[in-house]
Amino acid sequence: MMPGRHDEACLQPLAIHYITVIWPNNGKYPMNGSTQYGTTWGARYGIPSIMADIRVQSLRKPIDVSEYLFRRVFEVGVRSVHGVPGDYNLVALDYLPKCGLKWVGSVNELNAAYAADGYARVKQIGALITTFGVGELSAINGVAGAFSEHIPVVHIVGYPSTLSQRDGMLLHHTLGNGDFNVFANMSAQISCQIAKLNSPSDIADQIDHALRECWIRSRPVYITLPTDIAQAKVEGARLDRPIDLSEPQNDPEKEDYVVDVIMKYLNAAKNPLVLVDACAIRHRVLPEVHHLLAKSKLPVFVTPMGKSAINEQLDNFGGVYAGNGSHPPEVKHIVESSDLIVSIGALKSDFNTAGFSYRTSQLNTIDLHSDHCVVRYSTYPGVRMKGVLQKIVKRIDPQKLNVQAPPRVRNEAKEDRDESATITQAWFWPRLGEFLNANDVVVTETGTANFGIWDVKFPPGVTALGQVLWGSIGWSVGACQGAALAARDTGEKRRTILFVGDGSFQLTAQELSTMIRLELAPIIFVICNEGFTIERFIHGMDAEYNDIAEWDHRGLVDAFGGQGKTQKFSVKTKDELNELLLNPAFKVAKELQLVEVYMPKKDAPRALIMTAEASARTNAKRN
Numbered sequence: 001m002m003p004g005r006h007d008e009a010c011l012q013p014l015a016i017h018y019i020t021v022i023w024p025n026n027g028k029y030p031m032n033g034s035t036q037y038g039t040t041w042g043a044r045y046g047i048p049s050i051m052a053d054i055r056v057q058s059l060r061k062p063i064d065v066s067e068y069l070f071r072r073v074f075e076v077g078v079r080s081v082h083g084v085p086g087d088y089n090l091v092a093l094d095y096l097p098k099c100g101l102k103w104v105g106s107v108n109e110l111n112a113a114y115a116a117d118g119y120a121r122v123k124q125i126g127a128l129i130t131t132f133g134v135g136e137l138s139a140i141n142g143v144a145g146a147f148s149e150h151i152p153v154v155h156i157v158g159y160p161s162t163l164s165q166r167d168g169m170l171l172h173h174t175l176g177n178g179d180f181n182v183f184a185n186m187s188a189q190i191s192c193q194i195a196k197l198n199s200p201s202d203i204a205d206q207i208d209h210a211l212r213e214c215w216i217r218s219r220p221v222y223i224t225l226p227t228d229i230a231q232a233k234v235e236g237a238r239l240d241r242p243i244d245l246s247e248p249q250n251d252p253e254k255e256d257y258v259v260d261v262i263m264k265y266l267n268a269a270k271n272p273l274v275l276v277d278a279c280a281i282r283h284r285v286l287p288e289v290h291h292l293l294a295k296s297k298l299p300v301f302v303t304p305m306g307k308s309a310i311n312e313q314l315d316n317f318g319g320v321y322a323g324n325g326s327h328p329p330e331v332k333h334i335v336e337s338s339d340l341i342v343s344i345g346a347l348k349s350d351f352n353t354a355g356f357s358y359r360t361s362q363l364n365t366i367d368l369h370s371d372h373c374v375v376r377y378s379t380y381p382g383v384r385m386k387g388v389l390q391k392i393v394k395r396i397d398p399q400k401l402n403v404q405a406p407p408r409v410r411n412e413a414k415e416d417r418d419e420s421a422t423i424t425q426a427w428f429w430p431r432l433g434e435f436l437n438a439n440d441v442v443v444t445e446t447g448t449a450n451f452g453i454w455d456v457k458f459p460p461g462v463t464a465l466g467q468v469l470w471g472s473i474g475w476s477v478g479a480c481q482g483a484a485l486a487a488r489d490t491g492e493k494r495r496t497i498l499f500v501g502d503g504s505f506q507l508t509a510q511e512l513s514t515m516i517r518l519e520l521a522p523i524i525f526v527i528c529n530e531g532f533t534i535e536r537f538i539h540g541m542d543a544e545y546n547d548i549a550e551w552d553h554r555g556l557v558d559a560f561g562g563q564g565k566t567q568k569f570s571v572k573t574k575d576e577l578n579e580l581l582l583n584p585a586f587k588v589a590k591e592l593q594l595v596e597v598y599m600p601k602k603d604a605p606r607a608l609i610m611t612a613e614a615s616a617r618t619n620a621k622r623n
Contacts, residue, residue, distance in 0.1 A: 056233045063236030065197060065229050066092040069207050070099035071239055073154060076211050078127045079489040080104050080119065082112040082482065084138075086131020088173070089158025092230045093129070101127075104485065104518065106478070107510040109135050113142020114478025114508065116153045120146070121465050121479070122441060122486035124284070125215060127154040133173035136183055140190070142478070145470035146220050147190040150282035150370075153220040154211065155191070157183075161228040162198050184224060192219040200232045208243050215245050218282045218370070250387040258383050259391045261375050262342075262366055266392075267400045269340035274298050275321055277352070278305035278469075279345030283370040288389035289344060296396050298342075299406035301335060304454055304607075305352045306345070308442070308464035312457050318406025320454045323357025324614075325607035327455050328407050332359075341365045344385065349469045351450070354607060355614020411457050421573040423597060425605045428577075429455045432499075432525075435581045436462060441483050441496040445476035447534040448527055449499035451608035463494075473532075474507030476500050481511050484520040495589045496522040503532040503548050513560035515592055523586075524594045526553050530601040537604055537612035538619070553596050562592060570596040 056062055069092075073081070080102045085093060096103050106112035109130050120126030128143070130136045136157045146153045160171050160180065168178025175182060188194050193213040195206040207223070214221040266272055280289055286309060293300050293316060301321040302310055310317055319331045326332040335341065336359045343365055350356055367374040368385035411433035416426045425448060433456035436442065444453045444466040453464065465483055467475045476498055484496035505526055515522060532546045540546050554568035567586070571577045577597065580586055586593060604612075 059233060059235050059237075061236035062233040063239070064095065064231045065200065065203055065234055066095040066225070066231065067099060068204060068234050068236060068239065069156070069197075069223070069225070070095050070101055072207055072211055072243060073127050074100045075239075075242060076215060076245065077123055077125050078119075078154070079123070080485050081127045081129055082106055082116045082119065083129035084109050084112055084131070084135055086135050086158060086173075088131045088160060088227055089129055089135075089156075089225070091227060092156075092158060092225055095230075104514070106481075106514055109138035110142055111478040111481075111508050111511045111514070113139040113146070113153070113155075114472075114475050115482035115485075115511070115514075116155075117142060117146045117149075117151050117467075117475070118443065118465060118479030118482030119486040120151050120153055120482075122463060122483045123489060125152045125154070126482065126486075127156065129156045129158070131158045131173065132160060133175075133183055135173075136187065140186065141472060142475070143187070143220050144190040145467055145472050145475060147192075148470040149467060150218045150279055151220070152214045152218045154214055154223065155187070155220055156223045156225055158230075159224045159226040162226050163228060165198075165226070184222065187222040190220065191222040192217045193221040195221065195223045197223065197225055197229050200229070200234055203229070203232075204234045204238050208238070212243055212245060216247065218284075247386055248384065250383050254380065254383050255387050255391065258373050258375065258380050258388055259395065261378075262388070262392060263395055265340055265366065265375070266342070266396070269338075270402050271338050271404045272298060272340040272342065272401065273318075273335065273338050273404075273406075274300040275303065275335065275341050275343045275346070276300060276306045276309045277303045277344065277346040278309075279347060279370055280306065281309050281345070283345060283386070285344065285386050285389055288386060288393060291393045292389060292396070295393060296398055296401055297403050298401065299334075299404055301331060301406070303346070303352050304450070305347055305349075305466070305468045307453060307466070308458055308462045311460045312409065312462075313460050316403075316406055317409060319409045322352065322354040322454065322607065323359065324610050325354030325357065325451075325454065327607070328409060330407050334404075334407065336360055339364050343367045344389075345369065347469060350615060350618065351468050351471060351611060355611045355618070357610075357614060409457050412455075417574065421575065423571070423574055423577055423599050425452055425599060425603050427574065428597070428599070429453065429605065431577070431581070433457050435587070436497070437495060437587075438462070439492070439494050441465065441487055441494055443476050443480045443483055443496065443498045443500075445498075445500040445504045446471040446473050447501045447504060447532070448529070448604055448608060449476070449501065451534075451611065452605040453499070454607050455605065473504040477505060477508040477511045480522050480524070481515050481518075481520065484515065484522045485518060488520070496520070498522055498524045499527065500524070501527045501533060502529065502551065502553075503546075505553070506548060506551065509551075509556060510560070512557060512562070512592075512594075516557075516560055516562045516565060519565075519591075521589050521591050521593075523589050524592070526594065526596050527599055528553075528596050529599045529603070533601075533604050534608060534612060536602070537609055538616050541602065553594060557592070557594050566592040566594065568594050570598075572598040 116126035116128040195210040413430040429452040439461035480498040
């Protein structure tokens with residue numbers, strides 16, 4: 001086609017004979033076999049429809065984009081999809097049942113994002129659907145938390161049509177400036193992959209690549225689905241070949257070198273130990289870690305974010321290392337005096353280290369990460385910890401190791417019980433440790449719960465969920481819903497137990513209605529201590545801004561549809577709580593059960609107090 005020739009005689013024959021049409025208009029709208037057309041005069045002559053027909057006829061098994069996307073989402077492990085309907089995603093939602101997926105309508109997008117996060121922590125991947133602009137921005141805090149904490153969430157956003165985007169139409173849910181990329185640009189900062197599904201010829205590749213990135217990198221991906229693309233056709237034959245979710249392999253020579261160096265230091269160390277953190281969970285190396293511990297018998301400790309990564313009933317489990325907040329207290333000296341710490345998946349944030357109170361030396365540390373390793377002061381980019389751990393397990397010789405016995409860890413409810421009837425934080429958490437069962441899912445809220453759980457010894461198989469790094473108050477209620485649903489979707493009989501403060505609960509309490517509607521059966525302990533305890537200990541112990549209104553939580557359950565379907569309790573003394581925890585019917589948890597637990601306003605777990613003090617000092621620092 002000659003530049004500037006717009007006459008009908010020139011246009012129509014070329015449109016029939018060529019798949020790629022170079023439009024005039026400075027080449028701004030190349031066809032490339034897609035239905036995202038160029039100028040309106042092109043549409044007038046019917047070229048786009050001709051092009052689309054030619055492309056569809058070339059497909060072996062034509063399938064709608066929405067169906068292809070959701071079948072792939074099902075393939076990677078998702079069974080329930082969280083979100084809120086909006087006019088830009090409605091057509092796509094019709095495809096979910098056909099693809100084996102259950103729609104979970106949350107009360108708002110923020111709660112849906114929290115729930116997708118909690119679901120992913122139990123099921124290894126989660127999915128969220130919102131609408132363009134207003135919906136996705138409501139969810140963005142929850143997605144940012146998933147990015148921060150290495151949680152794989154597939155965020156699908158129903159978008160205005162490609163035609164509307166091209167013409168910069170003044171649509172609802174936009175900023176009124178014709179810019180349809182502004183929200184995707186925001187999400188690019190909290191996603192490991194952005195996939196804009198605008199061109200059917202590229203869509204299948206985009207979807208497969210985005211889902212692989214989500215899984216391998218264990219972080220959210222952002223996928224746009226315009227209304228005119230939802231029912232466009234792509235090659236369905238690709239579904240016969242599963243997405244490759246295998247871990248990238250290390251360069252064998254580099255991997256062997258790193259393993260050689262590690263083995264040299266391990267065999268020479270006088271008191272080596274293993275420290276397991278959050279990314280060991282997120283990047284799926286726990287089988288390798290447990291094989292290492294079983295063969296080597298090395299003492300092992302976890303960080304607060306690493307709680308439940310290790311079977312805490314192992315003889316070589318020694319407790320929680322968090323600097324000054326370690327439990328038992330002697331763990332601090334043991335770890336910090338070690339001449340070799342094998343650290344796996346570390347995230348050394350302030351709350352994970354009790355206010356940066358670690359006193360370990362990099363000279364005595366081997367750091368294994370998802371995409372690199374650090375041995376003392378030498379960094380090895382691209383050498384992933386999974387392959388390294390597998391080779392260490394094969395090569396390690398227990399006879400060559402100097403193994404020290406770790407401290408004994410137990411729930412110390414009897415030791416921490418005073419003569420008062422009042423339920424104290426010091427007594428409450430070890431007592432709850434005795435209540436837990438094997439394979440429970442335990443969700444703790446930012447604040448007293450996240451810090452109190454450090455002092456709990458878990459039974460085997462427990463999965464602990466806590467948002468220690470991002471720390472968005474209210475996260476745990478949505479996460480509890482997602483976690484309980486994921487546990488049910490796996491077909492396993494697991495209790496889900498939530499510990500949340502009354503202040504945090506008020507941010508996301510509406511998600512109770514979703515739990516009730518889905519007939520989930522979590523046990524929810526609402527810690528009633530009159531407000532934001534962690535904030536009080538950082539600053540403003542008696543300040544009005546740390547106070548909240550007193551709620552009738554049991555009445556709230558009924559208001560959200562739980563009357564006759566749930567159980568509600570209120571306990572104010574140690575004896576009342578003991579009686580409830582020993583009740584066989586309560587322990588079975590066949591329906592949602594909510595417990596108000598009353599504690600003193602100015603009481604807090606010991607780890608929270610020292611971390612809050614350190615946080616206050618950090619906040620007050622000046623250049």
